[in-house]
Amino acid sequence: QVQLVESGGDLVQAGGSLRLSCAASGRIFSANTMGWYRQAPGKQRELVATMTSGGTTNYADSVKGRFTISRDNAKNTVYLQMNSLKPEDTAVYYCNYRLGYFEIWGQGTPVTVSS
Numbered sequence: 001q002v003q004l005v006e007s008g009g010d011l012v013q014a015g016g017s018l019r020l021s022c023a024a025s026g027r028i029f030s031a032n033t034m035g036w037y038r039q040a041p042g043k044q045r046e047l048v049a050t051m052t053s054g055g056t057t058n059y060a061d062s063v064k065g066r067f068t069i070s071r072d073n074a075k076n077t078v079y080l081q082m083n084s085l086k087p088e089d090t091a092v093y094y095c096n097y098r099l100g101y102f103e104i105w106g107q108g109t110p111v112t113v114s115s
Helices: none
Strands: 002-007 011-013 018-026 033-039 046-052 057-059 067-072 077-082 091-099 102-105 109-114
Touching: 002 091, 002 102, 018 033, 018 091, 018 109, 033 067, 033 077, 046 067, 046 077, 057 067
Parallel strands: 011 109
Antiparallel strands: 002 018, 018 077, 033 046, 033 091, 046 057, 067 077, 091 102, 091 109
């Protein structure tokens, strides 16, 4: 079993920054992809950023240049540094762990950006 625990969501003013963390525990295999998705009220869940254990990243166009994903493989933890936040970044942010066809989601951490 793999478990994900997210933290770091908060209320922040537009232009501010937040750092999200997601720690994975349990039966972790090294060759995995971890990342962040988000779901705003009334919208579908969407990709924010992912990163493979080898360091390959993928970002949504809407966050490129503002958000940075990183990970500490020794700690099985993935981070999302969010800068220049906008009200449209308001959503629940979910951590994702994927290994082949297996994937698991965290419980979500809310981010609210006020204008």
